[in-house]
Amino acid sequence: MSKGSNWGELPALVLTNLFQYLDYHDRLQASAVCWHWRSVIFQPRFFKGIHFDVARENNKKNSFFLQSLAHIISAAKISFDSCNLYDVELATEILYKLSKSSCLSSLSLQPKYATLVTPGRFYSEEEWNYIYKLFVEPIKVLLGRPNPPFKELDLGCSEILTLHAADFLNSCPRPQFLQRLGFASVKQDPSHYALSAIEPTLFEKCQALQQLSLDYDTMCDEFLQTLQLLPLRRLTIHVHGLDEEHPGISEGAWATFCAKNPQTELHLTLVCAYEAVDILHSHILRPSMPLSHLKVLFCERINCDALEYLSRYYKETLKSMIWIDSMRIQEYRNIMELVLRTEQDPLVMMAWRCKKLEEIVIHGYVLDPHNLVGISRLRGRDLKVLEVSRIDLSMPSVMMTPFIEEISTQLGQKWAPLDPKTLPAALGFYPVSDDVRDQYILRYIRNGSST
16 A cells, blocks of 8 residues: 555455454454444454343443344344343343344343243233233244244243243244254242143244253153154253143153154253152153253252163263252261162262263262262263262361372363352352342353353
8 A cells, every 4th residue: 555545445345355354353453443444344244143241331332232233143142130120121122122133043032040020920911911022022023034034042941931932933934944942941930830832733844953942841752753853953851840740751752753863962951840850760761862961950859760770771872960959958968878778879880881971060969089089980081070069078188189189180180079168159058049049050051060
């Protein structure tokens, strides 16, 4: 460029080509040179998705996003404090404006709690109308737009929004383009809740669906028979209460499903399922399930028969086993006592038999350090995560050092049990509100970790 030329007068096409060679952060920094450079950056090719973190202090940032980017992005995530009416209403305003976008094809809602506060009482007509007008209708508008076809919808485990799952599917004119649907929930009261009614026929045209999450209440043999026609990579099922009239899913249905969908991984999650955890091995688990991930969260007991079932039937599929309770207990929870009853540690048997096992997380229960060493030796460096917080309380801390060193050597990484004093409040000794527990559950389900 000749001497005295103005860099701010570079043609937009030239700037666009230059920006394509930069990563996201360098591109933003370069665009700050002048107004002209800044204006060129607002193109769909440079902004695929935006995270709207709803909070009063983020109002200006979110307003800028809505004004400058909402019309060009293809994906949006909205996280908000669902127990704060002000934040809920801010989230609905963002959702309403996004519903007018002609580009959006992916939406993820992430309420911080299972509860979604509204001006009306829980399960009242006023609450229902509020949710329908401010959440359901904008989502239906997005789904109902034929071009571009919608691809991903995640309701963020919101109990009341998942009740409208059938409405959302019915409003989609091109379901054959849907790739991911998040319709599973976390219940405010796991022992008393409304059931979502979704007809399996609604999924028949979802020929591109790869990830689907649902509540166990909606599942049955007929439903699974429909799902086996889809190219699912991951099927996630949440278990809460277990209705006496629920037919369950038969071994035959799972066997047929696996034969036609050998690529599908099943992620099974029990959430505050105080009754279902007792019959997990007898009424829910089936030998032919393609179970790869099991999470049992705050069910207030450990089911040794279920653990033994895992090592017996999921040798070729199980990758992750997570069993979490708080330390605030009324009785001494000691897995070693279960070992005496069964004559073998089910966790050691799992480590020995399950060839793909790479994650074990246990909180709220006392573990034998000898068996932890055994687990680490059996799995070695294939075990990416071994997370525990309670070790045999009768052993002096100084005697734990050799165990910790041996486990670290076997895993090929520095290892130590988590300090109970630094655990999240939901896992600690002191009582916490249901909202604190639910926030931990939702974060764990979404991220796969407690951090």
